Amino acid sequence: MAQQYTKKIIREEFIKILNERPLNKITVKDIASACDINRNTFYYYYTDIYAILSEIFQTELQIVIDEYNDTLSWEESFIVATKFSLQNKTAIYHVYNSMQKEELEDYLFNVSGNIMSRYVEKVSDGISASSGDKKLIASFYQCALTEMVLRWIASGMKEDPDTIIRRIGRLFDGHIALSLKRSAGLNDSNKKQ
Known part of the structure; x- marks a missing residue:
């Protein structure tokens, strides 16, 4: 219990400091001091600052996975995923502009x-699209969304991601289902040949 509490405090203080200054200006000493622990305690939990960063991103990914609900659209799910970035814009910007x-x-x-x-x-569900095509369609949107978010971060995160994501959803509404149906049609025509 105490170990989880200490790790939580270290992560929270690290994020606070990262919201104040660039990643390369943060030291283990800074974090330990902010947590009122010694450096050995820090090293008991983390090998270095980058290990905290990695754990934070893994934790946030798990939150998105856990909060995913079949009733949510991909837009709603992606908006849930941007919550951490919006709450920590400066920290995200500092990571984006770092070696990490x-x-x-x-x-x-x-x-x-x-x-x-x-x-x-x-x-x-109910469409006989090939598994390869499903992966291809998901990968296409995965790459597009990732690059859009990276461009948003690079531009200083000025625009509201909620608005952008919902707009993309409206513009491309039905395209995934249409692509899956085309896959099923291609599969049917290949079987006939």
Whole structure:
């Protein structure tokens, strides 16, 4: 119990500090001091600052996975996933502009992939699309969403992601189902040949 509490405090203080300054300006000493622990205690839980960052992104990914609900659209699921970024814009921007940018990119790619794979599976119910095509469709949207979010971060996160995501949803409404039906049609025509 005390171990989980200490780890939670370390993560929370790290995020607070990351919201104040760039990642490369944060030291273990800064975090330990903010948590009122010694450096050995910090190292008992984490090998370095990057291990905290990795754990935070893994935790946030798990939250998205746990909160995914079959009644949610992919847009709603993605909006849930952006909650952490919106609450910690400066921290996300600092990670994006650091050597650990890849950690953020992987997190976004995994979140997008998880959301789109589940959504494509849900939409494909009753449609005999091939599993390869389902993966291809999910991957296409995964890549598009990841890149859009990265561009949003690079531009200073000025626009409201809720508005953008909902607009994309309206513009592309029905395209996933249509693509799945085309896959089923291609499968049927291949069987006839």
